[in-house]
Amino acid sequence: MRKTASMTGPIRVVVSGTGSEVPTRVMANAAFESMIDTSDEWIRTRTGIRERRFIEPGDTSATLGVRASRKAIESAGISPDEIDLIICATITPAMMSPTNACIIQAELGCRPVPAFDLAAACTGFVYALSVADAMMRSGTVRHALVVGAEVLSKALDFTDRNTCILFGDGAGAVVLSRVDDANAEASNRGLSCFQLHSDGRRGDLIQMPSSVTDQTPNAEGQLHPGQQYLWMHGREVFKFAVQRLTDILRQAMAECEARGVTLDWVVPHQVNQRIIDSALDHTGFPGERVMVNLDRYGNTSAASVPIALDELLRTGRASTGQTLLLVAFGGGLTWGSALLGL
Incomplete structure (x- = not known):
């Protein structure tokens, strides 16, 4: 990790840039009417959802994460070389190994910095923010990239109207920056x-x-x-x-x-x-x-x-x-x- 100047004053960890990426393919509620017993009105009145985005072939949560990250880094006004840490929150990684974070690190051209995935389902991004915040306050991380990226469309049962209508694909990212300020506490x-x-x-x-989930059928032979x-x-x-x-x-x-x-x-x-x-x-x-x-x-x-x-x-x-x-x-x-x- 790159050495930084001594940082001994009061510390703030701020959001210095944000970015997001969603697929171009729109799945309106009406698209489900030919798959399951539902309607646009049924979905809207029970969930508030009108449409969602699903990835096209060739895309993954990692590719979405890369594009969201580029936007966040540009928004922060820094270069990928200045990123000191990458955490990707996901339960739908492109692969178990290498992790999304490592794929993102490589695609962005970052230095060999710490990069890892974190799995806490829908709370994953908030968990990842907390981990990054702690590492930034205790170490030499000046800028951290925190990403949330998912492709839930890959995990849906399109015969189950209670779940398949709810989820979509996308990615969001923030750059966190460590700020040393004598007035930070105020x-x-x-x-x-x-x-x-x-x-x-x-x-x-x-x-x-996951690919390693036990697939043992019950007494009736069903999963x-x-x-x-x-x-x-x-x-x-x-x-x-x-x-x-x-x-x-x-x-x-x-x-x-x-x-x-x-x-x-x-x-x-x-x-x-x-x-x-x-x-x-x-x-x-x-x-x-x-x-x-x-x-x-x-x-x-x-x-x-x-x-x-x-x-x-x-x-x-x-x-x-x-x-x-x-x-x-x-x-x-x-x-x-x-x-x-x-």
């Missing part, structure tokens, strides 16, 4: 207040197999759906997501009040409009300050938060000095959040 800028959780006892509510495709217990997952989003939003609102700052925006995992609306009803947080784009992209798992964050910043809706809550929840079960001061 500033709200940067990442803070990470909250990371898991409950593996309820892991059977959301499952997705559990979770051994072949992404599978979830929709009703229980819905209740879990509403409770966790509500809890995290309440905690963030209280934390911001204690700091004397306003929580300006919530950037949630894009999973279901009814889940978001329910949490807003419980907390009173205004819906016009929640970044939602799931109507166009569906649930892109670890990619959903960075895609939404990139859109929020590039469209100018969020501005310098504002405070954002990044929050996600998903398989594992996992959930987590972070505050981000711009």
Whole structure:
């Protein structure tokens, strides 16, 4: 790793650049009507999703991640040679080895820096931010690239209307930069207040197999759906997501009040409009300050938060000095959040 100057002052880890990439192939709700018993209205009223993107042959989560990363690096105004760390959050890697992060490192032409994947399902990007933040505060990492990239279309059962309509493909990336500032402690800028959780006892509510998943049939000679495709217990997952989003939003609102700052925006995992609306009803947080784009992209798992964050910043809706809550929840079960001061 490149040696850097001694950094002994107060530290902030800020988002210095963002980028995202979604496939060009649009899968509108109507496309599912010939596959399963559903309709555009049925999907919209139950999820808020109108369309999602699926990759074309030849693309992978790694190729999407590369393109999102290039945009983030350009947005940060640095070169790939200045990246000191790469973490890719994904549960749909192009290969188990080499990892997406290593593929991204090679394609970008970065130096031989630490590069690894992290698997925490839909919460993966928030987990990856936390790991990068800790490494930047304790080591010599000046700029880190954190990516969320998924191709859930590769793991769907297109005869199961409870799951196949929900997911899409995409990638989002951020460049984190370490800033040494004597006034850092008085500033709200940067990442803070990470909250990371898991409950593996309820892991059977959301499952997705891999190439090494046990394929043992049951007594009737059938495989559990979770051994072949992404599978979830929709009703229980819905209740879990509403409770966790509500809890995290309440905690963030209280934390911001204690700091004397306003929580300006919530950037949630894009999973279901009814889940978001329910949490807003419980907390009173205004819906016009929640970044939602799931109507166009569906649930892109670890990619959903960075895609939404990139859109929020590039469209100018969020501005310098504002405070954002990044929050996600998903398989594992996992959930987590972070505050981000711009």
